[in-house]
Amino acid sequence: xxxxxxxxxxxxxxxxxxxxxxxxxxxxxxxxxxxxxxxxxxxxxxxxxxxxxxxxxxxxxxxxxxxxxxxxxxxxxxxxxxxxxxxxxxxxxxxxxxxxxxxxxxxxxxxxxxxxxxxxxxxxxxxxxxxxxxxxxxxxxxxxxxxxxxxxxxxxxxxxxxxxxxxxxxxxxxxxx
Amino acid sequence: xxxxxxxxxxxxxxxxxxxxxxxxxxxxxxxxxxxxxxxxxxxxxxxxxxxxxxxxxxxxxxxxxxxxxxxxxxxxxxxxxxxxxxxxxxxxxxxxxxxxxxxxxxxxxxxxxxxxxxxxxxxxxxxxx
Numbered sequence: 412x413x414x415x416x417x418x419x420x421x422x423x424x425x426x427x428x429x430x431x432x433x434x435x436x437x438x439x440x441x442x443x444x445x446x447x448x449x450x451x452x453x454x455x456x457x458x459x460x461x462x463x464x465x466x467x468x469x470x471x472x473x474x475x476x477x478x479x480x481x482x483x484x485x486x487x488x489x490x491x492x493x494x495x496x497x498x499x500x501x502x503x504x505x506x507x508x509x510x511x512x513x514x515x516x517x518x519x520x521x522x523x524x525x526x527x528x529x530x531x532x533x534x535x536x537x538x539x540x541x542x543x544x545x546x547x548x549x550x551x552x553x554x555x556x557x558x559x560x561x562x563x564x565x566x567x568x569x570x571x572x573x574x575x576x577x578x579x580x581x582x583x584x585x586x587x588x
Numbered sequence: 589x590x591x592x593x594x595x596x597x598x599x600x601x602x603x604x605x606x607x608x609x610x611x612x613x614x615x616x617x618x619x620x621x622x623x624x625x626x627x628x629x630x631x632x633x634x635x636x637x638x639x640x641x642x643x644x645x646x647x648x649x650x651x652x653x654x655x656x657x658x659x660x661x662x663x664x665x666x667x668x669x670x671x672x673x674x675x676x677x678x679x680x681x682x683x684x685x686x687x688x689x690x691x692x693x694x695x696x697x698x699x700x701x702x703x704x705x706x707x708x709x710x711x712x713x714x715x716x717x
Contacts, residue, residue: 427613436607444600449607457612461619516603539593540600567592576595 422467422476430460434477438484441536445529446488447521449513450500459483481541482551485533523573527566534559535566 435456442452459480463473473479513521524532530552537543537551545563549556570576 427616431609431612431616435609435612437604439607440604443605444603449605453607453612453615457615458619460616461623464616464620465623514603514605516599517605520600520603535596536600539597540604542597567596570596571592574596574599576592576599 422464427460427464430476430480434480435460437541438477438481441481441540442484442488444517444521444524444536444540445485445532447525451488452484454496454500455484455487456480458487477541478543478547478551481537489529519574523570526573527569531562531566531569534562535570538563 438456439449439452442455443449446452446455462483463476463480466473524535527535533552534548537548538545543551545556545559548563549559552559
C-alpha cells in the first residue's frame, strides 16, 4: 500500500483525519466483502484504528498503518460475537441514519467471494482491492509467499469463473488449438 | 499483470460502496476511551484477584497448620509407680550406690501438692524394684 511511514509517536489528529479520508473507505469495503456486513466491517476497522492509536500512545511502532489496521480488522471481523453486536448496534442507530444498501456489483462480488475459504477470500481482497503485493500480503498475514501465491491462484480461478471473467490468454490458447 | 487480474481488480473496485466518514473520528475516540477503561479495569481486577488469592491462601494455610487444637491425652491405664532414683554407679555392686524412692511428701515444712521439692527416702538395695 502507499502509506509507508515509520511511527514511534502518538498519531496526531491530522494524520488520523487523512487516514479516515484516504484509506478508511477502502478498508471498510475490503472487510465488508470478506464478512458480507458493513456494520461489522466499520466496527472492526474503527476498533483496529483505536488500537493503533493506543499502541502509538504507548510509543510502539507501526511500520505501515493501513496494513496493520487491515490485518487487525480482518482478525477482529472473524469474531461472530463481535459481528452480531455490531449489527445490533447498527440496527439500533437506523432511525437516525440511512441504512447502507449494497449495490448490485457489491452483492455479486460478495457472493463470488463467499464460496471461497476465508484465507483465500482475505488474500484476494488484499490483492485486488487493497492492491497489496504478494510480499506485503505474506507479511501482513504472517504466512509464506508461496502459500499466498497458491491461495491467490485458487481464488483467482474461482472468482474468474464466478464473475464470468474470461482469461484471454487461456481463451486465445484454446482458440489457437 | 494478466488480464484476469486487471479485470478482477476493476470489478472489486467498482463494487466498492461509498462510505460515510463523518461519524468515524467520534467512533474511534469512543472506542479508544472504552479500551483504556477496559484495560484499567482489567489491571485493577488482576491486582484484586492476586491479592485475594494471596490473603486467602495465607488464611487457609494458617488454619490448616495452627497449633491451638487442644490435645487431650487419655489417662494412663495403670497408676505410675513411685519414682526410683539410683545415686552412684549402678555397675558398681559395692556399698557406695544407693537407691531412693519418692515419698510424695515435702522433706520439711508443708506446701501445696505439686509444688516445691519432694522428699526421697533411702532404700536398701534389696528394696529397689
